[in-house]
């Protein structure tokens with residue numbers, strides 16, 4: 486394999502029912518930085534049926550060009566058909582880097598493509614950079630139970646590939662005046678040759694707490710002491726119109742369900758305001774909330790690592806501070822005549 490034959494940064498643009506997943510737009514932002522550093526084009530690749538209208542959006546979010554395969558067999562995601570599409574264009578154009586969202590479909594596709602192209606894949610990356618001399622992608626992620634950050638390189642194979650979880654990278658502000666190239670590719674796909682069929686799509690209609698989209702989150706940790714004290718977190722969140730989150734220790738104690746866990750093995754969140762109350766700031770927690778716009782930490786230990794990522798810190802006992810915050814915000818609400826606004 487001649488590594489110099491491979492040039493350019495690509496992002497898998499995942500779409501479902503004609504709507505681009507947010508993580509793909511975030512990856513265009515991250516990919517833009519890598520491509521600029523390497524002085525190569527940034528390309529999005531988009532597969533599906535009836536998806537030509539999405540290409541301009543990909544360009545607005547930072548791509549120089551879009552590879553597009555529009556085919557009825559690609560209407561719904563299936564490993565076999567999507568893998569064939571990606572491999573066909575990747576073998577032809579030879580990108581040096583491919584990024585995928587760490588969604589169920591993105592992870593499935595990336596691992597299948599890595600196996601077929603006999604290349605490496607770093608999963609759940611939280612930081613991306615490139616070394617200019619070697620042109621190596623530096624894909625970093627927590628390792629060994631989160632005790633260290635490992636930077637993983639793919640030295641001998643191309644393309645270098647990584648998956649990145651939603652909300653870890655930042656999308657660029659879209660520029661609808663950006664111009665780019667749309668390259669439509671033809672591939673031969675036959676429905677009768679597919680080993681899997683999509684018979685029915687059943688949407689999950691269970692009510693979910695959508696922490697990932699919350700503007701304000703009050704997150705409580707083990708420092709709240711017990712389930713009864715944890716009610717203060719719910720009361721405070723309700724007072725200020727916030728969503729409730731917790732650390733893994735809180736979830737393991739049964740104070741909150743797993744879908745409200747923030748961190749490496751829970752949700753990645755980027756609210757405008759994040760309250761971290763009675764939380765030590767372990768790396769596995771911090772990777773899931775460090776990109777919040779404003780972080781307010783309350784902890785009785787002045788040396789707690791959470792203060793390293795906090796915008797404001799309050800050193801003290803949460804059992805005294807939170808009731809006072811509730812009282813203050815209740816008065817503020819009355820003053821403002823009802824709800825608080827975070828616009």
Ligand SMILES: Cc1cc2nc3c(=O)[nH]c(=O)nc-3n(C[C@H](O)[C@H](O)[C@H](O)COP(=O)(O)OP(=O)(O)OC[C@H]3O[C@@H](n4cnc5c(N)ncnc54)[C@H](O)[C@@H]3O)c2cc1C
Nearest residue numbers: 706707708732733748749750751763764765769770785803
């Ligand atoms: C593979 C792996 C994945 C993981 N994934 C996650 C994850 O997704 N999310 C996650 O959160 N964790 C995760 N963890 C666990 C993580 O390592 C920590 O154990 C966890 O985040 C600690 O939770 P905590 O901050 O609530 O508790 P602790 O670390 O026990 O911290 C409690 C804090 O509360 C403070 N405190 C105590 N009493 C008070 C009081 N009265 N007032 C104010 N402050 C007080 C203490 O000073 C302390 O800093 C993972 C671990 C591993 C190994």
